[in-house]
Amino acid sequence: MTDLKNDKFKTINPERSGTTSEEVISQLREMIHSGELRPGDRLPPERDLAKLLGVSRPTLRAGIRSLAAVGVLQSRQGAGTFVVQTGGSPALDSSPLRLMASLHGFTSGEMFEARQSLEMAIAGLAAERATSEHLATLSEEIAGMFASLDDPEQFLVHDMRFHQAVAAASGNRILTSLMNMVATILFDVRRKTVNRAKDLKESAEMHRHVYRAIRQRSAEAARNAMRDHLVLAQKAQESEEANGLESASGDGANESVLSSATALPG
Amino acid sequence: MTDLKNDKFKTINPERSGTTSEEVISQLREMIHSGELRPGDRLPPERDLAKLLGVSRPTLRAGIRSLAAVGVLQSRQGAGTFVVQTGGSPALDSSPLRLMASLHGFTSGEMFEARQSLEMAIAGLAAERATSEHLATLSEEIAGMFASLDDPEQFLVHDMRFHQAVAAASGNRILTSLMNMVATILFDVRRKTVNRAKDLKESAEMHRHVYRAIRQRSAEAARNAMRDHLVLAQKAQESEEANGLESASGDGANESVLSSATALPG
DNA sequence: CTGACAGAATGGTGTGACCTTTGTCAATGA
């Protein structure tokens, strides 16, 4: 009935270091580390798994919830609990960073700077490693930008996909994940800022500069082009709204803002 | 009795977008965003808060647990639930990244590269912004390294503090947090690798180069010095153990490996 | 062969109870 051999799930350790639910977390985590649980796998039903681990269902649920909160597990009512299956680029949840920002009053400038640093590093790596396939994807997205200069929303999609493609070309999934964390938060602000057409054209040009530098295998040029692009983007955004991060979570539509871009093929 | 005015906790929204517990999370998150909950604050008892929010205690606990999993809240049995109070440098939990690494088979090389990119960016910023106080701290730690060439464990403490101080000098707490996330994971591997004395001396010298570059306000030199240092460190570590990330969580003593360094004054 | 329906499977929520740890404070003894 279950998708996994039950032998894998050994009962909980007798000598618990911390609380029972922490022990459950450790147990599940270890199964992931050891490769017993792989992305896409489905866990046994809660009632069964609780029995297998020798804990009550609420305790097991507590553990599952903790893992779900950090984006490792995902529960769907009626379906089951699964190890998160990320398509291509692994995604770290950005809400922790978002909350940190609120708690410690991170400025929007700090966010931009962090993104800039990450993207510059990524662009530099991309210039060294991009395959012809990567270059083709980048080119396509730029074409898409120019084709949607009169449709800011569509433009934004290509914009995000471009950056995603650059990240993919960098070959470093960790930097990619970190970049996405930061970018997701900044995007919450940006989505309300409908850029003017002129800005879009300028932005598309900047992207093209980045693409060219990557194509020419010039890490330094790619870094500089990316920096120029982001500096400009920051200025454009700041000029349109004087508000800081506080306005990011104004209404609903929170979470997974990059969902559409995260699922792209590149 | 409670530490907070109860007026702050309005009952749960009637039209729930997702599940009830998700609504609880949103509620608490919003209170943090709006500043109603600040670091160090204590939440009302679960039983009371559940009533205030109009949900059952298990549901509330689910929400609290999710927030606790991402490092925003912290529950202590018998004491209460508190908003996490980070001393100085905010800390993002590294376990999500660690799990991602296991799930997707991140290589140790990727980790090193990510850390290198982050630290280079941070070093560059530090060169532009370090105050005399920062420089003094950096100098002290380097002195500490040279003073503990025969004590690898002590050396490691100064090493970490140095990097922490550089991060502080960069003035960007987001990059600092991200760096710590990555460094924490790499540190788990490193702590078992007791470097030879010769390596330590060389390492101390490299740190000094970084310090000098920062002192001379040369961002480029600081970046390069940091890169050289980390490249060397990576080589040294790789030569001592051929294992990858898998050996990171071998036995106990997981979590909060940087705790001692996180609480440092700088 | 296809679509709709019914039932089972599974996670989500609620209620109530009890245990364990922590904190406080008064009683006690030096």
Place this chain on the structure above:
DNA sequence: TCATTGACAAAGGTCACACCATTCTGTCAG
């Protein structure tokens, strides 16, 4: 008078049971 100790209360941790909501699946009618 002060420090120690003990008991009591507060608060989170765990458990059992019941029921709801959603999703999947397999069967049956068309």
